[in-house]
Amino acid sequence: DLLHGRGTGGLFLNWQSGYGASFLPDLGTYLGSPFALLVALFPRDRIDLAVYVITLLKTAAAGAVMAQWLLTLRPGRWWAAGALGASYALCGWSLAEASYNPMWLDGLIALPLLCLVGHRALAGRWFALGALPVALVWVANFYTAYMATLGAVLILLTGLLVDHAPGGGPPLRRLAPLGRPVARLAGVLALGVGLAAPLVSVVFLGTRHAYPGRVVEFTPKPWTDVLARLLPGTYNFSSPAVYVDTVALLLALTLPFNPAVPRRLRGGWTLLVAAVTLSLQWGPTQLAWHAFSVPNGSQYRETFVLGGLLVTAAWLSFAHGMPGRRPLLAAGALLAAIAAAASRATELIRPWTYPLLLAGVAAVAAALLLARLARRHRHPLPAALAVVLLIGAQVGQSAATTAVADRLRLGHLDDYAPWGxxxxxxxxxxxxxxxxxxxxxxxxxxxxxxxxxxxxxxxxxxxxxxxxxxxxxxxxxxxxxxxxxxxxxxxxxxxxxxxxxxxxxxxxxxxxxxxxxxxxxxxxxxxxxxxxxxxxxxxxxxxxxxxxxxxxxxRNQELLLGARVYTLPRDVAVRGADGRPAARTPDGGYRLPPGPTKRSRPKALLTATCPRDSQVFLWAPHYWGVAAMRGAGRPPVGFRGDHPVTKIAPMQPLGAAPASGRVEVVLTVQKGGTVPAGSIGCLDPARLRAAVDRLRAQGATEVHVSDTGIRAKLPPGSRGIAVVAAPRIAGWRCAAGDGRHRPADGYLGLLAVELDTSATSVDCAFRP
Structure with a gap:
């Protein structure tokens, strides 16, 4: 809508959401990618197709850039680099985490792209030009770009230390020749981040004013879970999605044992992969990976970096020469040990996990036989069949892993309908x-x-x-x-x-x-x-x-409205199906436990007394179940509130109180929860109409809104406080009459302007 000029608001203000929200931080967080502009090419009612196409393009771009990085790192066969690039693009993080967060896929592209830029910067090329791709990835999605930058720096410094073996002498003297290329690398990264700073700083400042959510202390998952996620067909929301297909994983495991690879290179890369793997499981390094901010959700968002390292390790082993029998047997034994240890993660292993793994191993074995046959008979057909077999195993395993993740994800995340x-x-x-x-x-x-x-x-x-x-x-x-x-x-x-x-x-x-x-x-x-x-x-x-x-x-609604419109009954009571009073909570509420099984639906009865014909509302933020008022003639309303708190249920209307005034609400408990003692409110429609009439009589006579603010004319003689029906978010500056703009006041969370005796207008301007 913004691209086509149909949006209510603009780059600064989004008037459609949250009663008025800052849009520029959201733009930088979710829509900074150049790929996002492609939505303008699709009809509005095909937005699902647009997201699907953009997701595919980002995934393909990540694979292509990774393939280019592999060929830059070490020349080799293009088809192998392409296949390993696809392994990276279809890693577990991409399939299970980023597939439903498409903005994160920019980080998948950023890692190999930053490696390419840094590689040339270390060689003394692309200093000024290299800053542009750095700025681009930081603007596209600064969160994953930060992780990709850390990963790229680790990769490039490891390569620098491996390729430039320092001579004898004191440590500082031995490392001195590396100072200039490291300075060039730091310079190009700093320049690129500096170019992106105007937008990134807005996003960063936006995080300071964001709702903090529920801060959860990092708890590492068992190593059996981590190892299980290396295998195909496994999924768990709270464990690291470190899967790469068996072909890439087996090749990566050959690196420490492949004598064709120089010893320093083998040692350096083995240590790097091990160090990054360990960093996933240690609290301080986890915090560093996430920009020293505890993630609100999945706690292993940096695992795409490990996926990139595994794929690069696989390429280094393959590009130095096809691993021989001993490296392959050693890698196979290591893979068998991983599979055996993973078998203890019973919640992650699916019936098809090991068949998929064995199919991948069998594909590698068959491909090796075909490759040997091709060399013996000097015929391209067996080699082509080997490539097709390996790519088929790769695609099959990744497709199965995607299907598992998509199905199991719906067990803890909401399902959204496509446009229809x-x-x-x-x-x-x-x-x-x-x-x-x-x-x-x-x-x-x-x-x-x-x-x-x-x-x-x-x-x-x-x-x-x-x-x-x-x-x-x-x-x-x-x-x-x-x-x-x-x-x-x-x-x-x-x-x-x-x-x-x-x-x-x-x-x-x-x-x-x-x-x-x-x-x-x-x-x-x-x-x-x-x-x-x-x-x-x-x-x-x-x-x-x-x-x-x-x-x-x-009472809070009345305070903001400026009038008493509710009657709060004092005789609220909740009884179970057996007629006994429900157990009380420490704050005087009622506890409603779930039934003995998932399909159990125990009943409870909430009673209260309301004035005749008043509108009855139920407030039960931590209750999960259904409520229906007897005699209201309305369908039941659902409540979804849990503990620990990831969601709370909103207040819901139940209907009009009967002539007798006795309100009876049947509660059908699903996952249980609590109902507060002050859960029932009885709204008097006549009092509400009177309050609305008073506010209308004293309210603005004209209102003009734009993507940068709001202006309103007030009746002559207006006094007190002008309250704008929008949250008082950071960035508002207001003026009364001809006065100067100053930081806006707040009134119970809303935007407010204090009036003087002569003010007949208010003007509020917004800057993120």
């Missing part, structure tokens, strides 16, 4: 209801992807990014919002009070996405609801003391 009728319908409904910037149109609570506003249009709370702001996540959590990805994927909140606060005048309601199988589909058709809401800029009285959120999201 659901997205087309949502997009059409949003386009019809759109009234931006008079009001927002939210794509709805039942999300399809993590960034529905960007996919189907509209302007909502939903926002996923590694740079999701701390203020947005904490503000929405305080208001009863939900999130996944440890707080970095904020979800839409279906609530009329927060809709009034954030000027959401239209909201799409869709049935659950059938790809999200945790909740049964309802078969309902998507529809739009509308409500009268205040403008984007409203007034609040100047408080004597800065307000602060408390533990109740219902």
């Amino acid at each position: 009728q659901r997205q087309r319908t949502q997009s059409e409904l949003i386009a019809e209801a759109d009234g931006w910037p008079r009001y927002r149109t939210d794509p709805g609570r039942e999300q399809t992807v993590g960034n529905d506003p960007l996919l189907v249009g509209g302007q909502g709370a939903q926002y996923y990014s590694s740079l999701t702001s701390d203020v947005l996540s904490r503000t929405m959590t305080a208001l009863g919002g939900g999130w996944t990805s440890r707080g970095r994927s904020v979800q839409s909140l279906d609530n009329p009070v927060t809709d009034a606060i954030f000027s959401v005048g239209a909201r799409v309601h869709s049935p659950p996405d059938p790809h999200q199988d945790w909740q049964a589909p309802t078969g309902a058709e998507p529809y739009v609801t509308r409500q009268v809401v205040p403008p984007l800029v409203t007034l609040r009285p100047d408080p004597k003391r800065p307000p602060a959120f408390g533990p109740s999201p219902f």
